[in-house]
Amino acid sequence: MTIQECYVQQDALTDPGELADAYDDLPETVSGLCEIVSGLIIHVALAERYGIPPDFPMIRQTQPVADRLKLILASFAGPLTVARPPRSRTFGTCRDYALLLCSMLRRRSIPARVRCGFATYIGDDIYHDHWICEYWTPGDRRWLQADAQLDALQIEQMQITFDSANLPRDAFLTASQAWRMARSNAVAAGAFGHGAATGLWFLHVNVYRDLLSLTNRQMSAWDSWREAAPASKVLKADALAELDRLADVVAAFEDGAEQFAVLDEAASRNLMPPWSR
Template identity: 25%
Template sequence: MGGTEVADPAWWAEHSAYSDPREHAGLLAGLCTRPQDVQAAATGLIAHYRADAETLDPARLPTIDLRWLDRILAAGLEASPAPLPGRPHADRIAGCCRDHTLFAVGLLREHAVPARSRIGFARYFEPGFGVDHVVVERWDGQRWVRSDPELGAEFGAAPAAGDPFDPFDVPTGLDSPFPTAAELWSAHRRDGLDLTDYGVADVPQLRGRDFVRHYVFLEVAHRRRDEVLLWDVWGAALDGATAEETDATADELADLLLRADAGEPGAEEALARRYAEDPRLRPAGRVRTLSPLGREGWTDLEARTTTWDGTTRDG
């Protein structure tokens, strides 16, 4: 976990098991790292399984459950030999914001640029609604710069909801276009912020306070380079903890995240220690995977396989 050096941005320049492109490292090494170039390559490889559904070959929908970047890249190369930026829509594989961001994180890390994924809710897709979302942060030598690898400049100039913003340098904070899960949860607990309209658009059962609370745990995992799927469940979510216990743990984690984001000395180290010392927080061994395709299974993170209803598949 890195001891006293965990706040050093260089720690996020190292690949995780999820972001490592393995045999496809050369492909990423040959791509540019400007945010607009990263966005072009990410959206050339991956189509959002919901927003871009009309462009997808239905046979490719299972790629939504691929969690390791090397397998995402392998599936994309199998689908088409075309260059990633500007690839025809029909040649793309299925994914979501987590996959666009994992691609961006992997590409940047391959170029030794510190990068990490952030879990939160975008206010710019649906009027009056915070859509669950994942974006990338890159260290520019002075600060962490947040960008949305799904969006081009034209979207930021005329978002579907909210005021214009730069998708390659997204403003931060509770009142920003993209508040993090920790920011929203802390505001809910401190000031009673209503979380009813935060979650998965058009899926009523996946919204509200408990959903945002779950995303705090996801945010911590991604912060510590465990870039799991958004529909992976593990640890405290499975071990029968009471709502009060889960709330208290989310309070503690959200506070550490906010303090670390603010640059408070020792906060990043405290978050790393908390994550390392509590096995309920870490997706290790195996996780329960609740796919949006309607299937459920157990994923063995060491073997890199998922068992769906008695069938073993690569995950």
């Protein structure tokens, strides 16, 4: 099995289930799919920009795509290609946009995978906690990155000048790339995070999350990965060494030096947060 073939089959979160036919009339291009996805979800942290009042009911927890599609179609009667007013969209976080785009691409047998890491174009953080979707392009023989969260409003407000379906190489760092940069002191660890939550602890959680995502693991436990007692948030030498090793394994996999099985074995030993075992 090639690396690309590992990312064609749906996983537990990307599988559209009985609503797979809802994808039949979607645009052919990745740019077109990004535009559709960005119009189906509103990021809960940005809801007020769309005129959504703070007391409006919004579900933040990541949902399997099959459940999200049911909610999308229940919130607004019509195909996915029809524009929806803000209050008739669903709510989520950056991970949900990436999952939905990944699901659409895999439905077309386009290798796609969801990545956890840090964006350089969101908010005031230098490297902001974020999720995007990668997809394989046979012509270029490489993975491209797409951010389906970026709609016209966000593109204008963030002054985005690049194609959201083909991010520049320095726009998004995977968690392992960011970890290695911080550990080599190329970038201060405090530059990575979300608001006041920054540093190596934040980075190391994202390395685990990205590892699980890369191996198509069912990721329902993601939302508890930062729920640790203060004592568990001190990374000792052995924890640092383990994260260095995991980041190296991911880097070797991306460079083609390691097989999927090696990555899968590493993920199988880290299905739950170390502090909850």
